[in-house]
Amino acid sequence: MQTQTLSTYFLFSPERRTANMAASGGRTVRYFLWKCGNCCSNFNTVSSNLTRQVLSRQLCVSAVLHRKNLAAAGPEKFSEEFIKKQVEEFNIGKRHLANMMGEDPETFTQGDINRSIAYLFPSGLFDKKAKPLMKHPDEVFPKQRAVQWGADGRPFHFLFYTGKQSYYSLMHDTFTKALAVENHQDRLRGKDLFTQDAKQISLVGSRWLLKEELEELLVETISEHDYARFIQLMERLLSLPYCSVEEDFVQRYRRQLEIQSSKQQVQPLQYDQHGVAYSTGDGRRKTATGTVLLRDSGSGSISINGTNYVHYFPVLQDREQLMFPLHFMGVLGRFDMQCSVSGGGHSSQAGALRLAISRAMLSFLSEEQVETMRQAGLLTPDPRIKERKKPGQEGARRKFTWKKR
């Protein structure tokens, strides 16, 4: 389920959208507009201005997005003693399972449990949620709220009757912090110690909590409008020069973004019988696939499908594409290349080989060089493909001749 949503968020698929636009049913159009509205929620940008962020799609995916916030739905469904009993049963069951499988009960991890269950109860069902599972009760039973009022019927929290007590108390706390920062600033101004260039909180590399993550934190449902107001208030807090006083509070509502370069898979260098270092890489572009064998021999000769590259690519642009990664790193004459490519046209074959060469070169480069290659756009596979033809139109975009009658 998670991988499926990843792919739908990763590539902005138009087919679903056009289908929604074409459908006359209100439900599908509402779904499309909900998706647009969802897109309005912001993630980290250097200059954050909520009104300017139109259709910014989220790439950050967390499991939170797929779980419904059952906790906020209604009153307690499972009592505390019940949950405790479930936890004890789970722990005992885990030890029994370990004994059954012949493993050490002390070091039996969740991965081992999953594998044992899959072995003992093989299931031919496709739906992951229908297969037998054994997980800690905290992951199975949703987080709940305890009863919010005492024996006399009076609620504990002073904001209970607003309906969204955690949200409003959070907003009150944030505003109190902002006032505290302003007081601090006034005191400094009084002592003539106020400077404009105080230490700022570093926001790069982190993003605001998503609406779903905030709901999980507060254990209650909030609307899009509420979430937007919360982010607005936090941004207002951050606009004050001395906001670093409340850095811990702010960081609690931010999540770190992972460094993209760590996602690159670098193969280790291999050596052949003469001690020459070599590496392979493959790449794809449209329908062309190419593989490259890069050898560190120092001659700079390139052969593609057995022929010289000058004969195979008579167009200058294609040869420039082959040289692009080598020229970028400044290793033009160093490597020997044996390439094989098939499918597509000359341009897409050149693009496929460029990607293959860049990937093969990674084994020879340091981490900063890998990062510069990534920022130059050499390591991303080009997702552009031929757009499909739609029914009722002559091509992908071209419509049939419009006839008045």
Add this chain to the structure above:
Amino acid sequence: MASTRELTQGLRTTLSKMAASVTGLLKPWTPRVLLVRWSRYNPYYLEPEPRKEVYHIPETELTPEQKEERELKSVRPIKAATNSVTSSVFNDPVLSKFVNMMMKDGDKIIAKGIITQTLENMKRKQVEKYHKAPEGKKAEIECNPYAIFHQALENCKPVIGLASIQKGGKFYQVPIPLTDNRRRFLAMKWMITECRDNKHRRTLMYEKLSQELLAAFSKEGNVVKRKHELHKMAESNRAYAHYRWW
């Protein structure tokens, strides 16, 4: 005349907005502009930077904005570089745009060939002029065809444009400011249409293009004349400038 595409796009978005509000689906938080043009990339992706020099600047010489940009780039995915872009010194984005605009039916090889021949032709003419010129005038003659191309294009760029705005049932040509992209596009478009239409049947495209570019470099020729006419029209329609609302 100018930005009719922008107007039709605006019309499309206003129509969709009206439709949505009529059916009751337009809420305060739904975006007002529903984009029809889309890309295969998620908007989260950033543009690549293929030039080598940018990455060789040491840490100490970076401005705070550049440092922030670098940190942002390290956490965001980057788009793939297109086919026409390389890190070589001969890669010129303006020239690539011109080649694409010249291209017919996707035949980039022919378009690129014409441009190469044009540049060679310009160089030959300028070198001939250089050798024939007296000693004092030699330094003023520009021989670099790329420099001539850029300067010629700069000389053809209009400063102000006209838009057709409807007011009280009549359409008025209102002077409007143009964005940089639009100005560059108009200059290139005029150059290409001029070379395609107003040439003798027997002259080749590269010959005519080199003539026009050299003329534009010295601020003569039909393209520069067209730019001046547009400026004159804008000046004469100055009275309607207040019809512009953006």
